[in-house]
Amino acid sequence: MRELVLDILTEQKMAISLSDLEQKFHKSDRVTLYRTLKTFEEKKLIHSIDDGTGAVKYALCKESCQCHPEELHVHFLCLKCQHTFCLNDIPIPFIKLPVNFSIENINMVVKGVCSNCKD
Amino acid sequence: MRELVLDILTEQKMAISLSDLEQKFHKSDRVTLYRTLKTFEEKKLIHSIDDGTGAVKYALCKESCQCHPEELHVHFLCLKCQHTFCLNDIPIPFIKLPVNFSIENINMVVKGVCSNCKD
């Protein structure tokens, strides 16, 4: 199962959710896929994206990725096709927090219309 | 009910979720509070914040707020106390998107430790 899931994740151009993944199999168990994604995430093969649609999506990490806050990138949710893209080339800008606030992680999701759905 | 809810929202220093709100009443109906929050949000009295904890939180808007993307601010989730703060003074920085991507909205949540929980 894990190999099949990894294949699917590799060929995706956008992030996919657990139920997206489920539909790529004719016969599959939700829980197995769920646990596979969890395992992959733990091992830092993939990262999860909460784009606010209600279902967490997942995408492959880049080779070097350690999922550290410095190397985080912006995500984009298209409000027309509902696809979520990793904007790997767009790092999350530095934020100056109030005094005594320390930072561990950032989630930044830009919502709008993607180039495919334009017009 | 709406007046009571507005009072509670006004005295909050941080954003609160529906279930937080529910617990501020001895006897209350979840659905009424839910619909009250929806109404307030529609009327732009409050804005909702999805900080990734699984429950949407709500906070009063500033007087002038029209909830337009230009006037959006950063939110902060403390990983220790789980409190979510509006960083009203910290606007969301401008992001240069790939060509033909248009922007309608941004959600930016910084996670870390707040000043109260420091040390």
Added chain:
DNA sequence: ATTAGTTTGCAACTCAGTTGCATAAACTTT
């Protein structure tokens, strides 16, 4: 008082995420 519109309460449902437990499969040791 009658009517019409609005707000509230209850029941019930959806859907994502999660857990426990038993079985199946894979891997180790003898």
Added chain:
DNA sequence: AAAGTTTATGCAACTGAGTTGCAAACTAAT
């Protein structure tokens, strides 16, 4: 190869947030 051990999978069942339909309670207007 057989027995024992660990790991992966499948099924059932549950949680919690969010949501909807419907009827009763309330409010305001005629």
